[in-house]
Amino acid sequence: MAGNIVILNGAPRAGKSSIALAMQADLPGHWINLGVDAQNATLPPALLPGIGLRPGGERPDLEPMVQKLFLALYESVAAHARQGFDVVVDVGHHDAYSRPLGILPACARILADFDVLFVGVHCPLETIMARRNGDPDSLYVKGEGVPAPVQRWQDAVHVPGLYDVTLDTSAMSPEDCAAAIGRALAALPRPTARAQLAALTPLS
Structure with missing residues (x-):
């Protein structure tokens, strides 16, 4: 029997990692976290920030690798679920690259044979900035007000927002x-997210 799959989608510092840890501690089953941090820990510097590449089209040279890394991640999610593991995926999907890449519907197709819960993790900007500014060791963008990269995340990560x-x-x-x-x-x-996200897949 295939395991459950939960996709946590939201901006950096929205609280996704903490939710994933709480799921591992509190929910029945054996939850494997295959999110952005777990994948990035395996990458060479040349591929970073990997699937964490933020909105704004800043690295067109890296975008083809980001596509492949997302697809590889979701293939791994499917493989773990197929073996009966429950999987939580901590990501920040967006399509605000130098050109549309259509990554989200492509990932949804990989999970077409599974039950998927697609969760939107929202957090107000003032809370996100308080978390960023309150962590002196973090590499996240900090500062007064809302820096442009943080605003771009907030604007792009919940499009289209079918949760x-x-x-x-x-x-x-x-x-x-x-x-x-x-x-x-x-x-x-x-x-299920697969049914909702199927609506995003362009018809051929």
């Missing part, structure tokens, strides 16, 4: 978020 579950981490703890995901996984029948 099964939406969470606001400024109002919910990681444990609350994990519990909400657990309830959504237990609720049958429920919509």
